[in-house]
Amino acid sequence: MASSSSSSKTGLKKMLTLKSSDGDEFELEESIVIQCQTIKHMVEDGFSLIPLQNVDTKTLTKIIEYMKKHAEKTESNKEEIKNFNKEFVKGSFDDQFELVSAANYLHINGLMDLLCQSIADRINNKSVRAVREIFNISNDYTPDEEEKVRDEHKWAHEGGEFDESLD
Amino acid sequence: MIDIVAPNLEDLYIGSFSRDLDVTNNTSSKSINHLKLSAVAVNDQWLESIFSNLPNLEICHFVSCLSLRIMKISSYRLKLLEIVTCCNLIAVDLDTPNVLTFSSDIHLYEGGRVSACDVMPTFKLKASLLPEAKFRLTPNVSLYSWDTMSTDKQIDATRWYSKLTKYLGYFNHSSAIALSCSRDEFTYRDDDDEDEKPCCASLPWKCWRHELKKVTKNILEGTDQISKLPEPILDHILSFIAIKEAAKTSTLSKVWNSAWISLSCLDFGDNYLHKSKNIVDQILANRLNQKISIKRFKFPEATYAAKSLNVLSLRGFKLELPSNRVKFYSLRELHLDDSFLDEQLLQALCAICSDLEILSFKRFHGLIRLQVAGNLPKLRTVKLQFCPPKFKMVDIVAPNIKDIYISSFGLDLHVIEITACKSLKRLKLNAVAVNEQ
Numbered sequence: 310m311a312s313s314s315s316s317s318k319t320g321l322k323k324m325l326t327l328k329s330s331d332g333d334e335f336e337l338e339e340s341i342v343i344q345c346q347t348i349k350h351m352v353e354d355g356f357s358l359i360p361l362q363n364v365d366t367k368t369l370t371k372i373i374e375y376m377k378k379h380a381e382k383t384e385s386n387k388e389e390i391k392n393f394n395k396e397f398v399k400g401s402f403d404d405q406f407e408l409v410s411a412a413n414y415l416h417i418n419g420l421m422d423l424l425c426q427s428i429a430d431r432i433n434n435k436s437v438r439a440v441r442e443i444f445n446i447s448n449d450y451t452p453d454e455e456e457k458v459r460d461e462h463k464w465a466h467e468g469g470e471f472d473e474s475l476d
Numbered sequence: 477m478i479d480i481v482a483p484n485l486e487d488l489y490i491g492s493f494s495r496d497l498d499v500t501n502n503t504s505s506k507s508i509n510h511l512k513l514s515a516v517a518v519n520d521q522w523l524e525s526i527f528s529n530l531p532n533l534e535i536c537h538f539v540s541c542l543s544l545r546i547m548k549i550s551s552y553r554l555k556l557l558e559i560v561t562c563c564n565l566i567a568v569d570l571d572t573p574n575v576l577t578f579s580s581d582i583h584l585y586e587g588g589r590v591s592a593c594d595v596m597p598t599f600k601l602k603a604s605l606l607p608e609a610k611f612r613l614t615p616n617v618s619l620y621s622w623d624t625m626s627t628d629k630q631i632d633a634t635r636w637y638s639k640l641t642k643y644l645g646y647f648n649h650s651s652a653i654a655l656s657c658s659r660d661e662f663t664y665r666d667d668d669d670e671d672e673k674p675c676c677a678s679l680p681w682k683c684w685r686h687e688l689k690k691v692t693k694n695i696l697e698g699t700d701q702i703s704k705l706p707e708p709i710l711d712h713i714l715s716f717i718a719i720k721e722a723a724k725t726s727t728l729s730k731v732w733n734s735a736w737i738s739l740s741c742l743d744f745g746d747n748y749l750h751k752s753k754n755i756v757d758q759i760l761a762n763r764l765n766q767k768i769s770i771k772r773f774k775f776p777e778a779t780y781a782a783k784s785l786n787v788l789s790l791r792g793f794k795l796e797l798p799s800n801r802v803k804f805y806s807l808r809e810l811h812l813d814d815s816f817l818d819e820q821l822l823q824a825l826c827a828i829c830s831d832l833e834i835l836s837f838k839r840f841h842g843l844i845r846l847q848v849a850g851n852l853p854k855l856r857t858v859k860l861q862f863c864p865p866k867f868k869m870v871d872i873v874a875p876n877i878k879d880i881y882i883s884s885f886g887l888d889l890h891v892i893e894i895t896a897c898k899s900l901k902r903l904k905l906n907a908v909a910v911n912e913q
Contacts, residue, residue: 406701413709429716437727444702446728465723
């Protein structure tokens with residue numbers, strides 16, 4: 310196993326290669342990549358070529374974009390990062406689910422929070438029907454079962470008007 | 477390189493990232509019964525030889541072993557063989573009379589996509605029946621965009637189908653074929669071709685269609701991606717939603733109901749449950765029964781035993797915690813807004829929660845004096861916002877405190893004692909009657 314990896318103390322920028330499930334390779338500075346806990350642990354184990362069998366090229370590209378931006382985070386560009394985050398979660402739901410699975414697998418906590426918050430925002434205050442529609446959730450209850458669950462959580466369905474819009 | 481000599485070793489699992497890990501013949505580990513290799517560079521000759529060297533080998537999994545091209549196995553003991561993403565495999569040739577299950581993945585890529593996994597290996601099982609064949613279909617559809625799908629989809633579907641049927645044709649002898657697919661792209665019709673093509677009328681065996689015993693599909697309609705996410709992610713999503721909304725998601729589907737039932741981050745911060753103690757008790761009791769530890773909690777009552785509680789954030793409550801039963805040993809942040817506080821309770825709480833780092837009270841009432849008597853070594857921040865007119869005195873002794881922020885409603889909050897706070901970095905006082913001394 311490769312254990313000759315240079316120590317970060319040398320001051321040289323250590324490069325790592327991430328390889329997507331499609332076989333595409335991305336070379337990145339270690340300092341960017343270690344935001345991701347999973348990779349960080351692998352780097353500590355001496356790996357410099359990191360195959361990510363659960364992450365395809367499209368998703369990995371997005372994740373790298375996120376990590377690069379967040380590696381630049383300082384006290385002064387908070388607003389810029391905020392805008393970046395806002396843009397970042399705008400994609401289609403399909404893309405987001407790929408991303409959230411990957412972020413979970415890679416243990417990128419900031420990205421996990423960002424994505425989950427954005428999905429939560431799309432659920433919040435919406436009617437059950439609207440949420441089903443927005444996320445294409447297939448209702449696997451029988452009508453009786455659904456009635457029973459609804460009844461058990463009557464209090465959650467009471468009061469207030471729920472948003473029926475699908476955005 | 478891995479070289480193991482262990483006569484009683486039964487299970488051997490090697491998972492590699494580098495794909496050039498070499499495994500030497502470990503002829504001395506005669507007891508190996510279960511072998512799983514993931515991304516290990518073993519070659520055809522090695523594979524062929526292990527079965528004569530390891531007489532007890534019954535269960536084999538090969539995952540991403542890209543150097544395998546022709547898998548030739550001759551074994552009386554082999555019961556289960558699983559092959560996953562061994563993309564360069566062109567033939568599987570088995571002489572394994574006692575094999576019970578063969579399992580593999582079938583990669584179905586959309587048209588025009590060149591991939592190493594594009595070719596399915598041929599499969600041959602010598603003179604015996606295969607009781608069970610299991611296949612996991614993995615159409616790579618992630619690169620689809622909705623705009624381009626309509627026209628190409630038909631072509632792809634045909635391609636997938638012919639590839640699938642060709643491959644399944646190798647398993648005509650199998651007594652049961654199970655297909656599974658986690659993507660919604662896969663549709664299966666039960667009565668497929670029954671009348672149009674008597675597909676096996678002229679054959680001495682029944683074709684795979686008649687042996688297809690089980691087709692499992694995770695998704696029935698639409699692209700229900702979100703419900704496929706593992707439960708910890710759903711939990712994470714629901715943690716950003718107030719309790720009432722989170723409970724409402726239980727009606728969405730069974731997956732969501734189970735995510736709700738085990739939700740570990742309960743946010744009662746929506747000011748809703750003022751009078752609904754029964755519901756809260758019930759929610760908590762459900763989690764207690766399931767032994768789900770609450771990661772985050774926003775609510776006062778009935779939480780006395782939440783030992784791993786890190787953040788307690790309450791709004792609009794009169795705190796009546798029986799301090800002898802409170803077990804917030806891990807509490808790091810205490811946020812109390814619009815709450816009725818009394819001094820004894822806070823003193824008691826501070827005594828229990830010795831790890832407390834942040835103390836924040838906003839628009840509280842009932843409290844006349846706040847005293848932190850040096851028993852909170854980790855205390856970093858004290859925030860007292862909109863202190864009520866009756867609140868008269870702040871007395872803080874905290875060696876590691878960094879931030880103090882106090883704002884008052886009445887302009888007569890006049891006694892502030894901040895002693896032994898050597899680490900204090902920021903002090904902000906807003907409408908507080910302090911004098912020059």
